[in-house]
Amino acid sequence: MTTMSARERMIGRLRAAAPASGATLSGDTQKLDRRIDDHFDSRRGQAPSIDAMVASMQAALTASHADVICTDAASWPAWVARRLADEGVRRLLLDRDRPEGAALARALPSSIDTVTFDRPLEAWKAELFDTVDAGFTVARSGLAATGTLVLAPDAGSPRTMSLVPPTHIALVYASALHPDLHAAARAERWLDGMPTNLVMVSGPSKTSDIQQTLAYGAHGPRRLWVVIVTDGEAAR
Numbered sequence: 001m002t003t004m005s006a007r008e009r010m011i012g013r014l015r016a017a018a019p020a021s022g023a024t025l026s027g028d029t030q031k032l033d034r035r036i037d038d039h040f041d042s043r044r045g046q047a048p049s050i051d052a053m054v055a056s057m058q059a060a061l062t063a064s065h066a067d068v069i070c071t072d073a074a075s076w077p078a079w080v081a082r083r084l085a086d087e088g089v090r091r092l093l094l095d096r097d098r099p100e101g102a103a104l105a106r107a108l109p110s111s112i113d114t115v116t117f118d119r120p121l122e123a124w125k126a127e128l129f130d131t132v133d134a135g136f137t138v139a140r141s142g143l144a145a146t147g148t149l150v151l152a153p154d155a156g157s158p159r160t161m162s163l164v165p166p167t168h169i170a171l172v173y174a175s176a177l178h179p180d181l182h183a184a185a186r187a188e189r190w191l192d193g194m195p196t197n198l199v200m201v202s203g204p205s206k207t208s209d210i211q212q213t214l215a216y217g218a219h220g221p222r223r224l225w226v227v228i229v230t231d232g233e234a235a236r
Contacts, residue, residue, distance in 0.1 A: 033191075040182040053144035053177040054228055060147025064203025065216070066224040070174075076227050077107035080169060083225065084134065085109050093117065093128075093165055094136040095156035100171055104136060117158055128160070134167035135221075140198075141188065142172045142228075145180040149226065151199040159199050168221040170201065174230045 004012070048056070058068045071079055081104065084092060092108070093115045094101040105114050115132055140152040149170050153159040162168050178184035185191070205220030216222040 036182070037186065040180070044179055044183070048144070048179055050174050050177065053179060054174050054230065056144040057142055057147050057172075057177055057228060060145070061203065061224075061226050062147075064147060064224075065206075066147070066203050066226050068226045068228065070228045070230050072231050073229050076171065076229055077103045080104055080136075080225075080227060081107040081109065081112075084112055084169075087167070089133040089167065091115055091132045092134050092136060093132050093161055095161075097156050098138060100138050101136065117156065117161060121158075121160060128164055132165045134169060135161040135165035136169045137162050137171070139170050139172040139176070141176040141178060141184055143179075143181055143184055143200075144177050147202055148181075149201040150184065151201065152195045153197050153199060159197060162199060162201065163220045166221055167223040167225065168201070168204075169225045169227065171227045171229060174228055 061068045091113050096102050096116055137157050139149040141150045204216055204222050204224040206216050207218045208214045
């Protein structure tokens with residue numbers, strides 16, 4: 001008589017509890033998805049308007065000590081350019097291949113140089129950390145309830161762009177705002193495939209020690225400026 005080991009008994013119980021087919025598993029998953037959707041839909045109630053989401057986004061970001069402006073597509077490049085000049089920024093990291101990056105570059109005064117992420121990090125790490133004053137990114141979307149920017153880094157705008165410079169300027173379109181994380185995941189169909197890297201930003205970098213002393217910029221940008229563009233036309 002052979003005595004089953006603990007491992008064999010455990011594997012036997014797992015096999016016995018496994019769904020009989022892939023179709024059963026898919027059906028169970030769909031039921032769970034519907035339950036999750038129903039839960040969040042009931043909590044959320046009526047879908048908020050874009051204006052309501054803009055107001056919520058602005059309030060949450062302001063509470064997290066971010067500077068927020070709501071403006072239109074024609075006006076934002078000049079506003080950002082003036083703010084950068086007023087703050088004494090000398091070198092700005094951006095992606096010129098994006099329409100928004102090109103529009104901002106054209107609006108900048110001659111006192112501000114633009115830098116692009118066109119070489120391996122190892123080739124200019126010291127220059128990036130020591131001489132770049134600000135980074136400009138365009139958010140994929142935003143979560144109004146928490147004031148969260150959802151960034152999808154790529155080759156032209158790697159996550160370093162939003163994490164290393166002491167000032168991070170992020171643009172998000174009001175039309176790309178979602179009420180919350182669940183709504184974003186559903187509307188953008190994250191279940192069908194997500195980028196390998198998403199960065200979520202809800203304010204400037206901050207940390208606190210055991211004495212509850214709050215410090216900004218210890219692990220990332222100490223300043224966050226958010227530009228909410230209230231119409232859908234990109235500046236070109």
